[in-house]
Amino acid sequence: xxxxxxxxxxxxxxxxxxxxxxxxxxxxxxxxxxxxxxxxxxxxxxxxxxxxxxxxxxxxxx
Amino acid sequence: xxxxxxxxxxxxxxxxxxxxxxxxxxxxxxxxxxxxxxxxxxxxxxxxxxxxxxxxxxxxxxxxxxxxxxxxxxxxxxxxxxxxxxxxxxxxxxxxxxxxxxxxxxxxxxxxxxxxxxxxxxxxxxxxxxxxxxxxxxxxxxxxxxxxxxxxxxxxxxxxxxxxxxxxxxxxxxxxxxxxxxxxxxxxxxxxxxxxxxxxxxxxxxxxxxxxxxxxxxxxxxxxxxxxxxxxxxxxxxxxxxxxxxxxxxxxxxxxxxxxxxxxxxx
Numbered sequence: 001x002x003x004x005x006x007x008x009x010x011x012x013x014x015x016x017x018x019x020x021x022x023x024x025x026x027x028x029x030x031x032x033x034x035x036x037x038x039x040x041x042x043x044x045x046x047x048x049x050x051x052x053x054x055x056x057x058x059x060x061x062x
Numbered sequence: 063x064x065x066x067x068x069x070x071x072x073x074x075x076x077x078x079x080x081x082x083x084x085x086x087x088x089x090x091x092x093x094x095x096x097x098x099x100x101x102x103x104x105x106x107x108x109x110x111x112x113x114x115x116x117x118x119x120x121x122x123x124x125x126x127x128x129x130x131x132x133x134x135x136x137x138x139x140x141x142x143x144x145x146x147x148x149x150x151x152x153x154x155x156x157x158x159x160x161x162x163x164x165x166x167x168x169x170x171x172x173x174x175x176x177x178x179x180x181x182x183x184x185x186x187x188x189x190x191x192x193x194x195x196x197x198x199x200x201x202x203x204x205x206x207x208x209x210x211x212x213x214x215x216x217x218x219x220x221x222x223x224x225x226x227x228x229x230x231x232x233x234x235x236x237x238x239x240x241x242x243x244x245x246x247x248x249x250x251x252x253x254x255x256x257x258x259x260x261x262x263x264x265x266x267x268x269x270x271x272x273x274x275x276x277x278x279x280x281x282x283x284x285x286x287x288x289x290x291x292x293x294x295x296x297x298x299x300x301x302x303x304x305x306x307x308x309x310x311x312x313x314x315x316x317x318x319x320x321x322x323x324x325x326x327x328x329x
Contacts, residue, residue: 002112021115027125028113029158034150036157054112056154060094060124061109061140062084062226062275 001053008047015043021055029056068303070271072105072248073164073196073217075134079104080265081295082136082250084275088284091127097278098128100288105134107166107273109141110155135159136198138166143179145169145186152190165190166220166252166273168200176226176253180207184214191215200252203237205244212245219245220252220273223264227276229256232263242268258287258294265298266306 008017014037018024030037031054037045047053069076083103088094098106106128114121137155139148152165169186171179178201190197196217201207203221211219221241224230231254232238242249248270255261255274264272272295281287 002115004115021113023113027123027158029110029154031150031154036153038157054154055115056110056158057113058108058124058135058137058155058158059111060085060088060091061138062086062107062279 002055012047013043014041014045014047014053017047017053018042018055023055027057030054031056068299070248072198075164077104077134079292079295080271080299081261081292082107082271082273083278083288083291084273085124085128086140086275087279091122091124093284094124095127097284097288098133100285100292101278102292103133105136107136107138107275109138110151110158130159130162134164135162136164136166137162139168139186141170142168143170143182145182145189148182148186149189149193152195153193156195163194164196164198164217166198166200167216178202178222180204184210187211187214187216198250203234203241205237205240208241208245208249212247216247218248218250218270220250222253223251223260224254226253227280228254229277229280230254231256231260232267235263235267238264238267238269255291258290261291261294262298262301265295266301268302271295 014030033052066076066078069078070080079102081101081103082105083098083101084107085094139151142148142151148167148169156163167186169179169182171177180202183201187197187199191214198218198220199211199216200220201211208219223232250271250273251264251269252273255272255277261272278284278288278291
């Protein structure tokens, strides 16, 4: 996740992961293994062993 | 909303301000907001970056300082060195901003000059336009490349006036003029503006707008510089529309009447 390894005791969906990270409802976007996971699919998308997740926000930039 | 006089039209949408500003390099969000307000900009660029996992709790966010309901966000691909990374970044941006599709594409060539890598830029533009993005594109000041980007379907071309963050001003007005003659989509100077006169020169040349970040953010007083830039872009635009007098080396024509002068004093 964002370049760092994380492990979880039980199977986890993206929606549940975001709520653990206190990111639910925040303006973020999630990519899994190079593919966008749309907000509408967060709840149902289960994370698998070895998945690469990117979670991004908008920041100041030129 | 009534029709805007002399609007900047990008991808079918009208903007009264021809100054676009970046939101990076400010001390804090309060300063970002004050500078953006002073600039009068309606389009603001933002970058897409990883969240700080575990530090999100009540961290203030850019979106609170500059509500997307009031400003048109222009997510960029700053820091991308390949077409693939730029495309991925803007797909994330579109997801993040609920389907918003107006984007700024920039694919850089090297970290020292931040000069655009044009083959990668063209490749990314091709993919993004096919995917329905409205692409404003940072590019070299080469009229042929600008035409290629227009042919692909980019909604605006944004040549650099000098290197990003250099503040060196308009180094090659001739090339900008060639681009202005060659392409029909809006041409905005992106990068290189250092002070108000640089912005005015870009607009006097006939550019449709100017995008800047460092010139404002790195000024001693960013908010005051933002005001200066707003005025410079407006003044430059009006001077362009007014049509400047021709430059003449000689043939002095006085501004005051030559008739009715008092008699010269006898020597």
